Amino acid sequence: MRTSHYLPFLAAPLLAEASSILFNGGTIVAFNRNKNALEVIRDGSLLINDDRIVSVSAGAPSASLLRKDTEVVDAKGKIITPGFIDTHKHGWQTSFKTLASNTSLLEYFSRYGEFAAAGLLTAEDVYIGQLAGIYEALHGGVTTILDHAHHAWSNQTAEAGLLASVDSGARIFWAYAFHNIPSTPPYLVPEQLAHFRALAGNTTLLRSSPTSLGVAYDAWDPAASTATERQAVVALATSLNVSVVTTHTVLGPWGLTNTPSALLAAGILNTSIPVVLSHGSFLSPTDAQLLRTVNQYVSVTPESEFHYGHSNPTSHRFLDQAALGVDTHFTYSGDILSQARLWLQTARLRLYEAVLERWELPVNNPMSATQAFLLATRNGGLALRREDLGVIAVGAKADVVVWDGDAPALLGWNDPVAAVILHASVGDVESVVVDGKWRKRDFKIVVGDGKGKGGYEAVKKRFVESARRVQKKLIETKSPVPVKGDVWPYSGYLVGEAETVDVLRGEGTGYGTTFLKA
Incomplete structure (x- = not known):
């Protein structure tokens, strides 16, 4: 049990999840340390044991690395990248x-x-x-x-x-x-x-x-x-x-x-x-x-x-x-x-x-x-001076993202790096693993009960209640804001105004307002 002033608000304990995951058949955006460059492995396999990547290969991993508790995941058609x-x-x-x-x-x-x-x-x-x-x-x-x-x-x-x-x-x-x-x-x-x-x-x-x-x-x-x-x-x-x-x-x-x-x-x-x-x-x-x-x-x-x-x-x-x-x-x-x-x-x-x-x-x-x-x-x-983060390579931390290669924005992809950087959206993130543990799976955040259900729903409800309280306070608080001609105390420069654009004809008609309620 952790000693803290804040113990009453702790979330559910993190889960004891499967400690070995094998992704089979996906396109892996790996990192070649010898070449100091990205390397794409198609129809590859990625094996995670505990919190580390232990195998990245074009074929099956060595049988000696597989464990009785290894969970095999079909990744055919998926893109797998570092987080x-x-x-x-x-x-x-x-x-x-x-x-x-x-x-x-x-x-x-x-x-x-x-x-x-x-x-x-x-x-x-x-x-x-x-x-x-x-x-x-x-x-x-x-x-x-x-x-x-x-x-x-x-x-x-x-x-x-x-x-x-x-x-x-x-x-x-x-x-x-x-x-x-x-x-x-x-x-x-x-x-x-x-x-x-x-x-x-x-x-x-x-x-x-x-x-x-x-x-x-x-x-x-x-x-x-x-x-x-x-x-x-x-x-x-x-x-x-x-x-x-x-x-x-x-x-x-x-x-x-x-x-x-x-x-x-x-x-x-x-x-x-x-x-x-x-x-x-x-x-x-x-x-x-x-x-x-x-x-x-x-x-x-x-x-x-x-x-x-x-x-x-x-x-x-x-x-x-x-x-x-x-x-x-x-x-x-x-x-x-x-x-x-x-x-x-x-x-x-x-x-x-x-x-x-x-x-x-x-x-x-x-x-x-x-x-x-x-x-x-x-x-x-x-x-962060962590060579084991931000890469898919043997010995790196098991922080990986699985992208839905059949998502509408990605259909027909060839270059997986270009697919992610220029075409994907966050909605195409199918699964996320951090430190060898599922944190998002089949498009659902994993929390609490480990099934992507219930636990996150409870977090959402609790958060919305908090957000409504905080937002009401902020909207009702009229904090003074610098105006044109004031002097910015950190540098001594004057406060000015930017020119605004208008998307409607007629002066001052298009900027609009915000739609907030207390």
Whole structure:
């Protein structure tokens, strides 16, 4: 039994499921480590024993690897890929869904961000929102998530998100956000550091779970924190050898620095711990090269950066040190497939335009579907310094996705990578395995009773009840939002207005409104 302030809200225990699965006859998008490249195996077999892939072959696996409990699955006509990796997400925000369809980043900070939401959600709201958000990701083929857990407004809300991550069965790098919350009484970084150490010292909390503990911190700039605080965060991360350190990096006029240079000066960028910088908007060539030198990564979140307006004008220049993330899934897509497709076409457009601006015609396509696939899978593993994630190869973790090759969007496919990246939808994800266990099967999320029934229905009911409460509070709360002419305190730049478009004739007729009710 886990010791926690939050035990009354724990979901049903994870199941003791079949520990060996053999997929026969499918088309497998594997990874050839010798060639450092994808390799497609048609009519192949993929054998999972416990939490590892033990055989990937064109024929039957060695009989010596098969076990009495091996479950044989007919995968003929299916496409089998590694699970997608989301390197930046805030799972707890699920209950905000559709409230911010037209929001900007300035409005987000004022109404929906970590400080604005403090005191709005209970531990129960955090738990069920986190759980529902992870199930949404699993449904779309995401098997690994780096969660920037800035729902740490109290010991109870922090634990709620962690325990939901554990209970989901997904592979979660849960990064506890250290931030000074001006609540009554205040919830400050020293108390949070002590709480984190207590969580890390709980030997039963993460036992047999693919969830691990990381650190999130957004005050690496000397102007944003004291040296004592930064040193305490670094000391905690290094002494406990956490699974990841992550931070928001939004430069340019936004002034949310956390540059690679600042992290290097703090003593965290060049350790053995993976560091993931979210967004990397307006990153300089010097800092991009520093990331290459220390082999640390940026999480590009295309839909977020376009939706909110913080942009990412230089990210296509350092994709060798980049992976993909979703960010605030309550405002748009919650899956990595959408991010890969959006970013692929964005990078293509930017590099095409460079040719057209020279009054020349581009003869080649500047970015391939294979590169987008690798960004969504293996690069996520590399960002987390986990060679065993984001690939189908012997010895890799058993995180795989089975795609319905007969789905309407995929009929007639030949290239399985192009089929997934350019034609599939999340509705074509038939099954998902994480750590060798079914998490979605035959198009149904597996939870609770292990049959895709009942358990998820109970989660949905509980989540909707929570979401209605939270949404009512948010709609009725009139948080002030910056207006044109204000000065943005993080950078000193003025707040301006974007030109709006109109899809109907007549001035000001087409923007419309949102359709919310309290």
